[in-house]
Amino acid sequence: MIQTALSGLTRTAYLVMGFQVKVKGKVASLPEAPIFVAAPHSSFFDAIICALTGMPSIVTRAENLSTPVFGTILSSLQPVAVSRQDPDSRKNTVAEITRRALSRGQWPQILIFPEGTCTNRSCLITFKQGAFVPRVPVQPVLLRYPNKLDTVTWTWQGYSFKELCIMTLCQIFTRLEVEFLPVHVPTEEEKNDPILFANRVRQTMANALNVPITDHTFEDCRLMISAGQLTLPMEAGLVEFTKISKKLNLKWNHVREQLDTFAAIASASKGGRIGIEEFAEYLKLPISDVLRELFLLFDRNGDGTIDFREYVIGLSILCNPANTEETIRMAFKLFDMDEDGTITEDEFASIIQSALGLPELDVSVLFKEIDADETGKLSYEEFKNFALKHPEYATLFTTYLDLQRHQLGLEEEDRTNALPELLLVTASSRGMTIQRSANPWRETSIF
Template identity: 35%
Template structure:
C-alpha cells in the first residue's frame, strides 16, 4: 500500500506533520523519498503561488521530467511506537527529514492553510494581518492612514447600522486604495469571496500597529461578539472572537474555553488573564497580538514575517 503521510503538497523546504493513519497498524513501514532534480520545478504547488493547473501545464510542456526514487531502510517500530501512532509518525517524519536535509515541522494543512496547533487553536503560519499591513504599506499607506482606516472600520462595526461585512469595492474606498485589486487580495486573506467581515481585519491588524492595547482590544471584541449580552461569552462566541483575533476560523475552542471560564462563565477579565499568563495560550498574544516590532520570532527562531519558506513539497511515502 502506497501512502503520502503529509496528505498534501508543499514547497519542498521542510516536512510538515505526518498524519497518523499510515501508522495505526503498528507494523514496519518502508520510507521512500522522491526527488525531482529538474532545472525547472513544475511538479509541486502550494496553497500560495503556482496553482496545480499551472504546474500541470508547465510539466506537460517539458520533453521529460526527472525523478529519483530513494528507498530508506525499513523502519521497525518500537513497542512504544506501536502503541502510539502519533509518536510513530513523528519519529518516521524526523528520520525522513534528516535524509532529505530539511526541517521537520509540527505544522499541518487546515482549510488549505498551513497552521500550528496550540491547545486546539489553529495558528496560521503566515498571519493574514501581517500580510494585510504589508499590502497597505506597499500601496503608500503610512501609520496615520492605516490608523484612520481602522478607526472607520471599528466605528462602522459598533454602529451596527450597515453591518460589518463589506465588498472589496467598499473596502478599497474605506482604505483609500486606488487599486481595487489590493482590496480583493485582502478579502481573499480572510474569506473565500470578494467580501470580508471588518471585525476580522480590525481585531487582527489593530494590535500589530500598536494603536490599541490588548485589554482595550478584548473589551471591544467582547462588546461586538457577545450577542446575548451579560458580559460573558458562549463557546460559539469565543470561537468567532478568536477567529477575528487570529485571522482564520477556529473549530476546536473547547480547551481555551475551559481554561478561561469559571463555572461555565467566560468573562472579559478571565480571557485576558489566560491570553497573557497561561503557559499554552499566551503564545497567541506573543505572536499575533503584539506590535510588529515587539512580535519577536517564532519558536523556531525565524522572523514571523519570513515563515513562508518552511514548508516541504517533496513527495514521501511508506
C-alpha cells in the first residue's frame, strides 16, 4: 500500500516537473529477476525508475539520502547505503545485496546503478560487481534523455543540483525513455565469475544503447581529483584503475601515493608527463645511453614521455619486484668493495660510473642525498631506505648484480626473477659492455 502511494506521488512529481516518460519493454517480477541494473547513470532524475519498477530497494551512496526531495523518496525504500570512503562499507554492501537477493521474496527487488557514479552517457564505464555476486538473474534497464538541451546530467565539475533543477523546470517538457531489456539469466560460467557476468550484461546494454564501453571507474575520478590538487592536468589521473589493479594487484592508496611522486617529477608544461630531462633530473644523473634505455622501459608507447599510467606499470613490473631485501642487501655488499660495512663516495662512484658507462660522472649530489647523517659514508640502512624510496634505481642495482653474477659464473636461475632479461652483460674485471635487447613491454597487450 505504501509503495503504491509512493509510486503514484513520484510519478506525479515528475509530471509536474514537465517530464514526459516513455517506457519500453516489460518489467520483470521478483521471481524472474530479483535485481534491476540500470545504466547509464547520469542524474538524480534517474530515480524515476523506482516508480516504474514498484519502488524496489535501492543501492545508493550515503550522501544521496540527504538530497532534498529525492533523498526522502530514497530513504523510504529501505535502501542499502554505500560509503565511498569506508573500505569495509563496500564488502558489507555486497553481503547485504546477496542476503536480500536470496531471501526468496522476504525483501523487494533491488535496483542498482552498477557504474557506481554519474557519467555523461557517452559510454558505459566498468560495472561494479555487487549486483552480480549473488548469481541471480538480473534485468537490464536503459535510460535515455533524447532532448536537444541537456539540463539533467549531474556529473563532477558540472552543474550543481540546484542549477539543474532550475534549468529543467524552465523547459516546457523534458523527455525520458526507460527501456526494460529481457532478463539476463547467468550461465554456470557467469555464476562462477561475477566479473564476466557484469561485463556481458554491460556489453548487452551498450549494444542496445549503441555506445562504447570503457574500463574507467569511480576510482579514476578520485585520482583525477587528486591530480588536479597536485597541479597536474586532471586527465593525468586516468589510469583505468580497475584493470591495472587486478593485473598488478595494486591498492588505490598505493597508486595514490605514487601519484605524489609522479607529480614531483612531471613537468606541467608537458601535460603532466615526464620527459627524459625530468627523469634524469629526478634521478640526479646525466642523460646517457643507459638512462635512455631505462626511460624507454617506462615509455611503453614510445612517444618520448612517461604518463602516470606508464609510471605505475613501470614501477610495478620493472622496479618494485627487483627492489627486494635480498637484492638490496646483495647490491650493498657488492658496492662495499673493502667489506667494512659502509660505502664510500669513491666506491659508490665507481659502480654508478661503470653501470652508466660514464667514467667522468660526478655523483656527489646523489651520494649526499643518500648520506642522510652526512658522515661521508653510506650505512646499510641509508642505502636500503633510499632504494625503497626510489625504486626507479632498481634496474641499475640489478644490472650491476648481473655483471657480478656473470663474473662469478652463477647459474641462470639465480638471476633476479622479477625482471626479464633486458640487459645482456659481458664484462671484464674493470669495465663492461651492455648489449640492449628490444623492450618486451612495448608490445604487450595485457594493459
